[in-house]
Amino acid sequence: MSGTSEDASRTRTFTWDDPRALAEAARGLSGIEFLRKVASGELPRPPISALMNFGLAELAEGRAVFTVEPAEYHYNPIGVVHGGLAATLLDSAMGCAVHSTLPAGAGYTTLEVKVNFVRPLTAETGVVRCEAEVIHVGGRTATAEGKVLDAAGKLYAHATTTCIIFRTERG
């Protein structure tokens, strides 16, 4: 199982699981079945989640919510959390929102993501939610949008994405 520890000396240790097992599980399940097993812990969280310390908190067809607590180890050189944290969270949440609509045997790849940064995250912001929903799901492409919000509902970043969908004959 993946885990994490950190201390006052600015050292953090984390562990992760073999991602190939996870990718193989994905192939036999519908998107929402697969993601529910990740959210519940029945399947291990992916390495990127262990690395950046975020998790899949809520899931419905066409919708996914991730949470993270911004920390000092997410900081950029100019004194606030690096935009890459919000970008990674938004890419994850929007991708999962699309994935949650796909039947077993279908897959997707993110073609592009566009992120607007509205205000900076800091180690004092507290836990933030990244909420994403599909806008359009067609036969060959899908689009989705997402927002990063704090506990009071204040907006930090928002994004849209374009995905390509691979459907099999049955998918």
Add this chain to the structure above:
Amino acid sequence: MSGTSEDASRTRTFTWDDPRALAEAARGLSGIEFLRKVASGELPRPPISALMNFGLAELAEGRAVFTVEPAEYHYNPIGVVHGGLAATLLDSAMGCAVHSTLPAGAGYTTLEVKVNFVRPLTAETGVVRCEAEVIHVGGRTATAEGKVLDAAGKLYAHATTTCIIFRTERG
């Protein structure tokens, strides 16, 4: 000093430095002076670089190059490196390309970043370079573009960004 270690048991430990010292150093220097001290190791690398294990490799006015070796701990749930690695690298390199053009006393914030993913990074890709250059630097805004390339010059992702610039009377 920041450092990192990992082993066959899928455990990684990294350390980082207080980012406030870095942000304070940034305020007294021109962008290129500040970034040269980060690249040379005279100033500590920012926490996000320690977290994701990438570094600033080359720097010139209006241009920055980062390098990273994609690893298993960067993976997403579908069996390849998460798009967040390229997005974070590109955001870093494009932001530094803009920052490198600013005089002491001026600052910037990234308003938006748009990333296209052309092919997936994996743990077999080897070290990749993220090269960014400014497109336009004006009084109040700047734009830049970046690419992620492997050792053979193959393209993995490309991006553009919009930044707002804060200039003081002298900046």
Add this chain to the structure above:
Amino acid sequence: MSGTSEDASRTRTFTWDDPRALAEAARGLSGIEFLRKVASGELPRPPISALMNFGLAELAEGRAVFTVEPAEYHYNPIGVVHGGLAATLLDSAMGCAVHSTLPAGAGYTTLEVKVNFVRPLTAETGVVRCEAEVIHVGGRTATAEGKVLDAAGKLYAHATTTCIIFRTERG
């Protein structure tokens, strides 16, 4: 007054008004006062509206709706309406949504717009609405989003934008 005529021989004639008078009127009014005079016809519609034959249909603080009937003269070389029509509409509606929040003496410029095309518009689509709303309005920047929808609510395109705001001491 601006006007338009077209006929079966694929000829269209349109007229427009001096845009400088319009731009001068904009300077003395709050955004919403100015745009209400354009919507009501008290001020002339801008040349681009005469050219592309679209109009401002609804307005509220932070929200604007334009309508257009896609026609053969909007077509691209591959047999459907050119994406430029949706892009121009979305840019207009999102810009007006931002403008509608600004006091007299403040101004804005669009820094970037990103448009997703979900399905093609044709001359058979009928009148479409382009609905835009602000997402974030801060001191120096604003973001907004917009959608192009037909009479049945079917989605054709969606977009986001980033604007820079110029405020005077009183603005």
Add this chain to the structure above:
Amino acid sequence: MSGTSEDASRTRTFTWDDPRALAEAARGLSGIEFLRKVASGELPRPPISALMNFGLAELAEGRAVFTVEPAEYHYNPIGVVHGGLAATLLDSAMGCAVHSTLPAGAGYTTLEVKVNFVRPLTAETGVVRCEAEVIHVGGRTATAEGKVLDAAGKLYAHATTTCIIFRTERG
């Protein structure tokens, strides 16, 4: 044949050709063969080109250049040329750059376009060139970039796009 006339009374008349004939011609030719016939005038220019008064000036495999002279009838309500002109030009040029790489029987659709506006176009800018080149052309998707420049090489806008490609068995 398409044509245009305008006069000091702010009236413009333009004509266009049936776009279905053009779209049918596209289906039997490779992208570059088709576009060369449009550039040479052997095939009529598409209606959008007649409407906005721009034209395809240069063409090579993976590259397209359009030109336009910004005019008063392209103006927005705030006293400069509407961003929709640059957006439409850039969408055209980037789409043609992608199209020029496709064999007969293959087609494409633009999924998204992202445009940065660097400085405003006016009726005094003179003729501008919109130069676009492909960045990546793969089996199922392509990306391209474009710039709008005046006669002195000054930059007004730049953009990127993502296209989906439809290939037949032989394409």
